[in-house]
Amino acid sequence: MSLFGVAAGMALRGRRPILEIMFGDFMALGFDQIVNGISKFREMYDDQVTVPLVVRAPMGARRGYGPTHSQSLEKLLLGIPNICVVACSECHDIGALLTAAVEDERPVFFIENKLLYGRPNRRPEDGHIGELAVRESGDPYAALTFSATDFTEGSATIVTYGGMLPIVLDAVTELVLEHEIFCEVVALSQLVPMELAAVLESVARTGALVTAEEGTLTGGLGAEIAARVQEAAWSDLRAPVQRIAARDGIIPSARPLEDAMLPSVEGVVDAVMAIEGAQR
Amino acid sequence: MREIVLTREDANTEFALLTEWLVEDRTEVSAGQPVCVVETTKATVEVESPGEGTIVQLYAEDVEVELGKTIAYVAETADELAAIDAKAEERPAPKPAAGDRKATRKAVELAELHGVDLSGVEKRGFITEKDVEELIARQKASATPAAGPILAGVSTDGVSLPSTFDLDERAGVLDPSFLASLDHDAFRALSMGSKIAALREAGAQIGEGVDVGEGSLVVASRIVIADGVRLGPRATIVCEEIVAIGELSQFGADLELRCRRAFLGAGIWAGRSIRFGGGGHRDPWATLTVGDLAFVGDEAFVNVCRPVLIGREVFLTMRSMIVTHNIGHSVLEGFENRFAPVVLEDRSQVGLGAVLYAGSRIGAEAIVASNSYVVGEIPAGAFAIGVPAKATGSSSHKLSDARRLELARRMIDDLHELLALRGHAVSAIEEGDPRGFEIDGTRVAFTPSYRGGVEAPAVILALDVRGDVTDGIAVVDLVGRRVHGSGGVVLDSVREFCRKRGIRLEPGPWSYSGGLV
Numbered sequence: 001m002s003l004f005g006v007a008a009g010m011a012l013r014g015r016r017p018i019l020e021i022m023f024g025d026f027m028a029l030g031f032d033q034i035v036n037g038i039s040k041f042r043e044m045y046d047d048q049v050t051v052p053l054v055v056r057a058p059m060g061a062r063r064g065y066g067p068t069h070s071q072s073l074e075k076l077l078l079g080i081p082n083i084c085v086v087a088c089s090e091c092h093d094i095g096a097l098l099t100a101a102v103e104d105e106r107p108v109f110f111i112e113n114k115l116l117y118g119r120p121n122r123r124p125e126d127g128h129i130g131e132l133a134v135r136e137s138g139d140p141y142a143a144l145t146f147s148a149t150d151f152t153e154g155s156a157t158i159v160t161y162g163g164m165l166p167i168v169l170d171a172v173t174e175l176v177l178e179h180e181i182f183c184e185v186v187a188l189s190q191l192v193p194m195e196l197a198a199v200l201e202s203v204a205r206t207g208a209l210v211t212a213e214e215g216t217l218t219g220g221l222g223a224e225i226a227a228r229v230q231e232a233a234w235s236d237l238r239a240p241v242q243r244i245a246a247r248d249g250i251i252p253s254a255r256p257l258e259d260a261m262l263p264s265v266e267g268v269v270d271a272v273m274a275i276e277g278a279q280r
Numbered sequence: 281m282r283e284i285v286l287t288r289e290d291a292n293t294e295f296a297l298l299t300e301w302l303v304e305d306r307t308e309v310s311a312g313q314p315v316c317v318v319e320t321t322k323a324t325v326e327v328e329s330p331g332e333g334t335i336v337q338l339y340a341e342d343v344e345v346e347l348g349k350t351i352a353y354v355a356e357t358a359d360e361l362a363a364i365d366a367k368a369e370e371r372p373a374p375k376p377a378a379g380d381r382k383a384t385r386k387a388v389e390l391a392e393l394h395g396v397d398l399s400g401v402e403k404r405g406f407i408t409e410k411d412v413e414e415l416i417a418r419q420k421a422s423a424t425p426a427a428g429p430i431l432a433g434v435s436t437d438g439v440s441l442p443s444t445f446d447l448d449e450r451a452g453v454l455d456p457s458f459l460a461s462l463d464h465d466a467f468r469a470l471s472m473g474s475k476i477a478a479l480r481e482a483g484a485q486i487g488e489g490v491d492v493g494e495g496s497l498v499v500a501s502r503i504v505i506a507d508g509v510r511l512g513p514r515a516t517i518v519c520e521e522i523v524a525i526g527e528l529s530q531f532g533a534d535l536e537l538r539c540r541r542a543f544l545g546a547g548i549w550a551g552r553s554i555r556f557g558g559g560g561h562r563d564p565w566a567t568l569t570v571g572d573l574a575f576v577g578d579e580a581f582v583n584v585c586r587p588v589l590i591g592r593e594v595f596l597t598m599r600s601m602i603v604t605h606n607i608g609h610s611v612l613e614g615f616e617n618r619f620a621p622v623v624l625e626d627r628s629q630v631g632l633g634a635v636l637y638a639g640s641r642i643g644a645e646a647i648v649a650s651n652s653y654v655v656g657e658i659p660a661g662a663f664a665i666g667v668p669a670k671a672t673g674s675s676s677h678k679l680s681d682a683r684r685l686e687l688a689r690r691m692i693d694d695l696h697e698l699l700a701l702r703g704h705a706v707s708a709i710e711e712g713d714p715r716g717f718e719i720d721g722t723r724v725a726f727t728p729s730y731r732g733g734v735e736a737p738a739v740i741l742a743l744d745v746r747g748d749v750t751d752g753i754a755v756v757d758l759v760g761r762r763v764h765g766s767g768g769v770v771l772d773s774v775r776e777f778c779r780k781r782g783i784r785l786e787p788g789p790w791s792y793s794g795g796l797v
Binding site for chain 2: 118128177
């Protein structure tokens with residue numbers, strides 16, 4: 001809690017602090033500072049101050065760290081006004097995202113999945129990553145859209161972010177290789193304020209949506225995305241939005257139990273297959 | 281031998297990227313020489329050789345390697361190099377990672393079916409069924425017509441075509457005017473002798489001792505039927521171009537054989553109410569081959585509108601079904617429309633009621649369990665079961681010499697017991713080598729290795745046959761599956777007994793009338 005207070009004070013005094021809370025789970029300790037201070041100062045003081053701090057928060061499981069060091073708590077930041085939540089993935093230009101976060105006048109919560117630290121950064125080359133064609137939005141916190149068919153056809157859009165991206169990409173590859181079902185994937189980096197232009201554009205092509213996140217299901221990012229997409233693109237959807245997320249529960253330490261709790265490649269494949277089934 | 285191992289430096293890093301080898305595989309390196317570049321999350325480092333010798337690299341460039349794994353060996357001597365190679369052979373081939381595959385399962389199947397090389401697809405991204413279809417269409421448009429329609433380019437790997445496949449093209453050509461004026465119903469009504477005489481008169485080549493059952497019809501532009509063939513009553517054979525049947529093959533009642541070309545081998549045994557043909561049997565590609573000594577069970581149905589290749593000694597059991605086309609609903613509405621050959625390689629086996637879908641290929645000695653549904657390939661030697669059929673194990677297991685000897689030795693006891701239960705007078709089993717008993721004055725005995733010197737009359741079962749086979753002696757080579765010498769009803773009984781253990785002996789045929797068992 002005091003770390004957040006110190007960082008907030010530095011930001012109010014014109015510095016641009018980067019606060020790293022190793023293990024995003026401990027963000028809970030700073031919530032009073034976040035909700036009643038950091039996010040409110042600018043409006044409370046009529047734009048006379050800004051709080052340009054960056055909080056780097058490693059999130060995510062699959063390393064056997066147990067219930068209090070494995071969560072994906074970014075959904076708790078949903079609905080807090082005047083902050084920005086950015087999640088990087090292995091396919092984003094992570095340096096550019098972090099630079100944009102530091103330059104941002106808003107408080108930015110920068111979500112990093114732990115598994116990212118051990119994986120190479122795979123950036124688009126010649127408009128492709130592997131066999132998938134990729135488009136990148138021009139926003140400072142870019143959204144990446146992947147297509148297995150160079151954007152000519154698609155059965156569903158899967159929207160995801162952060163550490164779920166490689167799992168979703170594996171699922172998309174399996175759907176193509178085993179079933180010739182072609183999906184688009186939108187990897188968001190800006191989660192709050194929610195910016196869904198790339199998702200709506202993709203859903204207009206595919207007519208179906210799956211959301212995939214590593215956090216727990218209830219009240220998650222997927223729920224908010226589903227609500228907004230059905231509102232904006234009801235006539236584009238031919239099937240109910242499917243949500244993929246962790247079960248509503250705590251994360252066990254044992255790796256097999258942890259896997260059983262978390263969203264998987266099979267789960268994503270099944271969700272898309274369910275949409276295909278509903279269509280027939 | 282020294283190993284080059286990527287060591288794990290911290291708790292959070294599990295993989296490193298092997299970006300580049302600085303030396304060629306299997307070249308000489310010296311101690312301390314940098315051999316590769318490895319990128320971890322923290323740094324890019326050069327890895328040095330721990331000693332002098334020949335480097336054997338275990339990974340390609342640009343792959344993720346789990347920390348703690350050996351990435352290369354450095355062999356100091358030729359013996360060490362050989363030891364490394366021997367170890368490499370034991371290791372199963374690495375499974376291709378998802379990222380290495382870019383062709384879909386449907387694309388791979390289609391390419392295999394048409395024998396096209398996927399490298400012909402020039403495209404960024406995944407290779408799909410549609411890409412392969414386009415490649416096939418392009419190749420068809422540009423190339424001279426590839427294989428003729430007889431086998432339509434189907435690979436005969438693993439399939440021994442029947443003895444009748446390579447007939448002289450003038451053999452058995454019928455007079456076109458005979459065919460034009462033939463009244464099928466009237467022909468059916470003829471006596472067997474008249475039928476055979478009429479066909480021979482028209483040009484058909486029909487051997488001695490051929491039995492054409494009552495009410496049967498045989499019509500084809502070319503007819504070649506070898507000695508001793510038996511066609512059960514009410515057979516209907518109508519082939520546009522040719523029907524050729526090898527010696528001693530027999531087909532039960534109510535056979536229906538309709539296709540463009542039928543090449544049936546020697547020593548085939550087929551049951552009753554078998555149907556070859558169905559939709560598309562007049563198509564240019566409607567070729568049927570059945571290998572020598574194949575078995576076809578009662579009521580089997582084989583659709584022939586694309587080539588169906590059934591290998592030597594294939595066991596296609598009762599009510600199994602083979603289809604070579606599927607034309608249910610419109611392709612323009614997204615339904616599958618498939619025409620594809622089916623191949624059963626030598627000694628493969630298809631269980632009761634199993635269905636082989638168009639494009640299936642059963643590998644040599646593979647077994648498909650009853651009621652399975654086969655789509656695609658079953659590997660050679662596999663046991664496959666299910667809907668769709670999946671390989672779950674091996675179709676046979678390796679026998680030790682000692683176990684084989686034990687099983688063979690026990691056969692004499694089983695045969696002795698069977699004959700006694702059937703009410704035949706048999707002597708008690710006499711121990712010794714050969715070990716056996718007497719029936720009707722003939723000695724029936726087993727010896728591991730036959731070297732001659734047996735008193736006639738006798739039927740000797742052996743695992744290895746080297747000695748002379750004199751008059752009055754028949755020697756059954758159980759491993760070579762061959763009968764040497766001749767014998768009467770006792771030999772027939774032994775052959776029938778062996779057949780029921782899957783040991784089919786040459787020369788054929790497969791079943792014997794008048795045996796005691």
